[in-house]
Amino acid sequence: MADKIYVGLLGLGTIGTGVARIIADHQNKITQVVGQEVVIKTVLDRDIEKCQNFFGDTVNCTDNFDDILNDADISVVVELIGYVPAAKEYISKALSAGKHVVSANKDLVALHGKELMGLAKENKCDFLYEAAVAGGVPILRAITESFASDNIKKVMGIVNGTTNFMMTKMDKEGYSYDEALALAQKLGFAEKNPTSDVDGLDAARKMVILARLAFGTNDITLDDVTIAGIRDVSIEDIKLANRLGYKIKLIGTAEKIGDSVNVEVGPVFVPEAHPLASVNNEMNAVYVVGEALGETMFYGAGAGELPTATAVVSDVMNIAKNILLGITGKNFNDYEVETLIATPEQVINPEFMRLEVTDRAGQFLELAKIFAQAEVSFDKIIQDPLDNGKAIIVIVTHPMSKAQEIEILQAMEDNEDMKLKVHFKVLEG
Ligand SMILES: NC(=O)C1=CN([C@@H]2O[C@H](COP(=O)(O)OP(=O)(O)OC[C@H]3O[C@@H](n4cnc5c(N)ncnc54)[C@H](OP(=O)(O)O)[C@@H]3O)[C@@H](O)[C@H]2O)C=CC1
Ligand SMILES: N[C@@H](CC=O)C(=O)O
Numbered sequence: 482m483a484d485k486i487y488v489g490l491l492g493l494g495t496i497g498t499g500v501a502r503i504i505a506d507h508q509n510k511i512t513q514v515v516g517q518e519v520v521i522k523t524v525l526d527r528d529i530e531k532c533q534n535f536f537g538d539t540v541n542c543t544d545n546f547d548d549i550l551n552d553a554d555i556s557v558v559v560e561l562i563g564y565v566p567a568a569k570e571y572i573s574k575a576l577s578a579g580k581h582v583v584s585a586n587k588d589l590v591a592l593h594g595k596e597l598m599g600l601a602k603e604n605k606c607d608f609l610y611e612a613a614v615a616g617g618v619p620i621l622r623a624i625t626e627s628f629a630s631d632n633i634k635k636v637m638g639i640v641n642g643t644t645n646f647m648m649t650k651m652d653k654e655g656y657s658y659d660e661a662l663a664l665a666q667k668l669g670f671a672e673k674n675p676t677s678d679v680d681g682l683d684a685a686r687k688m689v690i691l692a693r694l695a696f697g698t699n700d701i702t703l704d705d706v707t708i709a710g711i712r713d714v715s716i717e718d719i720k721l722a723n724r725l726g727y728k729i730k731l732i733g734t735a736e737k738i739g740d741s742v743n744v745e746v747g748p749v750f751v752p753e754a755h756p757l758a759s760v761n762n763e764m765n766a767v768y769v770v771g772e773a774l775g776e777t778m779f780y781g782a783g784a785g786e787l788p789t790a791t792a793v794v795s796d797v798m799n800i801a802k803n804i805l806l807g808i809t810g811k812n813f814n815d816y817e818v819e820t821l822i823a824t825p826e827q828v829i830n831p832e833f834m835r836l837e838v839t840d841r842a843g844q845f846l847e848l849a850k851i852f853a854q855a856e857v858s859f860d861k862i863i864q865d866p867l868d869n870g871k872a873i874i875v876i877v878t879h880p881m882s883k884a885q886e887i888e889i890l891q892a893m894e895d896n897e898d899m900k901l902k903v904h905f906k907v908l909e910g
Contacts, residue, residue: 483556485518486801489549489580491571492562493526493535495669496585496612499790500559501535511794515801519794523549525562546571550578557800559793560584563673569593576600576608581809583796585612585789588677591686595699598812605810607803609796614687615640615765617788618781619795624694624769625814631771633695635736640687642763642784643671643678644711644731649761652719652728658712670763670784680710681746684733691767692735692744697816701744705822709747713903718835721875722750725833725861728758729905736823743823750833750877750907757908825883831860831907832878832886839898840872848874848899851892857881877907 488504490497504511504519512518523541524532525548532542541548549555550571558575560568560582568589572582577600584590590597590610601608611621615638624633639645646668647661656664662679665671670678677683685706693699711731722729727750735744751758756778760766765783770776782788803809838844845864852859861877881889886904893901 483554485520486515486556486797486804487520487522487552487554488797489552489555489558490521490524491546491549491558491560491568493524493528493532494561494563495786496789496793497524497526497561498535499786500561500793503787503790503794507794511798515798516805517801519797519801522555523552525549546574550574550580555580556804557581557583557797559797560586560589561793563588565589565592569597572597572608573600576604576606579604579606581607581800581804582609583793583800584608584610585793586610587613587683587686587690591689591703594690594693601812602810607800607809607811609799609813610690611796612789612792614690615767615779615781616642616783616785617791618765618767618779618783619792620691620767620779621694621813623779624691628695628769628771628774631773633737633769633771635734635770636688636691636695636767637732637734637736637757637770638691638767639730639757639760639765640691640733640767640783641678641681641684641731642765642782643675644684645760645765645783646670646763647679648711648714648719648729648731651714651716652723653761655716665763668763669786679712681708681731682710684731684746685744688733688735688744688746691733692742694814695735695769696737696742697814697818698742698820699817700820701742701822705744707745707747711748714748715903718903718905721835721863722833724863725750725875725877726753727751727907728753730757730760732757732906732908738823738827741821741823741827743828745828748905750905752908752910754910755908825887828883829880831880831909832904833907834876834878834904835902836874836876836893837867837871837900837902838874840866840870841898844898845874847896851889851896852878854892855881855885855888857885857889880909
């Protein structure tokens with residue numbers, strides 16, 4: 482066995498440089514905790530000069546993955562390149578060659594996690610990805626280890642830092658959507674292609690990973706997730722939410738309903754008194770409800786160089802300890818049950834709706850009839866007149882099922898004097 486734990490690092494971008502910094506700056510503690518020194522031996526990046534400027538001659542810089550794959554000293558490969566096809570190829574080759582893998586790549590884990598976990602097991606390798614969900618917040622280990630003895634009922638969270646940052650800036654500092662997005666990109670929170678942040682896909686990938694680990698439903702895929710992003714959230718809705726006593730947050734929810742699971746991502750009206758309502762800027766929080774434990778919330782930096790790198794390096798240290806103990810080949814969780822997806826009749830919550838209607842006698846009655854027909858009652862209603870013969874009607878309903886919601890939306894679509902502008906889920910107080 483080598484005298485040190487040698488790491489091959491793939492990708493020297495935001496998180497890759499953070500990993501190099503944490504390993505260098507915390508080397509004494511890392512060595513004591515692991516029992517051996519952890520050393521980056523080789524770095525793969527397209528830009529070899531950038532690598533050489535960063536490390537000098539202390540590591541090998543390469544653009545050829547074979548230099549890592551064929552190096553018998555390297556036992557741990559850390560994948561931080563981000564893209565899926567190349568990352569999948571490199572990780573598959575590394576695992577097949579008996580190398581352990583750490584990744585922060587939620588796209589990859591959400592899409593190919595099950596297959597890669599199988600490959601890791603076959604080769605008695607560890608495959609860990611704590612940083613893939615909520616960056617520096619240690620939520621995967623909490624769910625799989627600290628909640629191991631409990632039945633988790635619900636995992637709900639703000640798992641995308643970019644959109645939380647944007648909506649905080651829009652709410653508190655009056656930023657436009659575009660200004661807020663540009664700043665999130667500049668600060669390094671946003672993905673290379675930020676549409677996956679603003680359209681809810683990044684959060685959905687993280688919720689797939691959380692749902693699998695929380696409920697053992699390993700067959701859940703992105704196709705099973707109802708996904709909406711923040712493009713429809715206007716300053717007007719943010720102000721209406723504040724007026725009604727809520728904050729709008731992009732919330733991912735994975736919930737056990739009977740034997741089924743519902744996973745969804747979308748803007749949600751969160752009551753101001755709920756702990757998730759005060760999670761601002763790029764911060765993330767994951768709120769877990771256990772049958773026995775009750776409610777807990779994990780809060781912290783969900784993106785950014787050093788917070789995310791901390792989670793990556795802690796995974797490397799866990800693997801290093803397993804190597805030294807000779808107990809590699811374990812996933813986060815071996816718990817597995819049949820995956821059943823909840824039906825629209827099973828998913829129940831109140832809803833916020835903003836409509837533009839023709840301001841005429843009898844119009845409100847027509848609206849009331851639509852809700853009565855679907856057997857849904859109003860909790861709150863506001864009407865604000867516009868100056869063009871129209872009015873804005875804002876409704877918060879009592880809890881209703883997705884099936885009832887579909888019925889109401891269809892009836893509104895059939896009424897030409899009624900235009901539904903937006904509708905968002907409301908979290909019950
Ligand atoms: N940024 C964050 O806050 C967080 C990121 N993550 C995840 O961590 C991973 C890394 O993210 P981040 O550091 O921000 O990404 P960056 O784009 O900053 O870094 C990726 C680096 O890898 C290089 N690279 C990409 N593909 C290849 C390839 N095929 N061969 C060689 N080099 C390659 C890139 O070069 P080039 O620029 O030339 O493409 C770049 O230098 C992603 O999976 C991301 O989703 C997870 C949590 C938080
Ligand atoms: N783009 C992501 C980065 C971390 O996963 C985010 O904004 O949360």
